[in-house]
Amino acid sequence: MPNYSTLTVRQESEVTIAEVHARRIYLKVVEEFREELNDVLAHTRGPVVLDLGKVSVMNSAGLGVIIATHDSLQKQQRPFLVANLQPVMQDIFNRMQLGTLITATASVADGLQKLQELQEPAVAVV
Numbered sequence: 001m002p003n004y005s006t007l008t009v010r011q012e013s014e015v016t017i018a019e020v021h022a023r024r025i026y027l028k029v030v031e032e033f034r035e036e037l038n039d040v041l042a043h044t045r046g047p048v049v050l051d052l053g054k055v056s057v058m059n060s061a062g063l064g065v066i067i068a069t070h071d072s073l074q075k076q077q078r079p080f081l082v083a084n085l086q087p088v089m090q091d092i093f094n095r096m097q098l099g100t101l102i103t104a105t106a107s108v109a110d111g112l113q114k115l116q117e118l119q120e121p122a123v124a125v126v
Helices: 028-042 060-075 087-095 108-119
Strands: 007-012 015-020 048-051 080-083 103-105
Touching: 007 028, 015 028, 015 108, 028 048, 028 060, 048 060, 048 108, 060 080, 080 108, 103 108
Parallel strands: 015 048, 048 080, 080 103
Antiparallel strands: 007 015
16 A cells, blocks of 8 residues: 555455544645545455544545545445544534444444444344
8 A cells, every 4th residue: 555645544354444644634635535545445445444533623525525435335335434533523423414324433443343243144033
């Protein structure tokens, strides 16, 4: 993976974890964030967890990047979720009702667990 200015990317099993290390996603940072996240998506396969634990501010364009990422991955049938929302970001997420579209978990570990549960076949109870 190349070095990015807004993201740190790692693989855990088949899951790509993109940690956003920019505290503020707005103005010119949004375009870098968009380009870098698109590059990550183009060069990886499988589920993606977007770790927003360091993000304290994001404008509507930044939220648009997250929604577009969700839509793109959904078309590819690749699971996507966000993790580690700070209180302000959680409030924005709730107000915009993004939880009805995008799964959010309290931590990356919780997100990995959720992805594992989604991939496990359902067991019929008789």
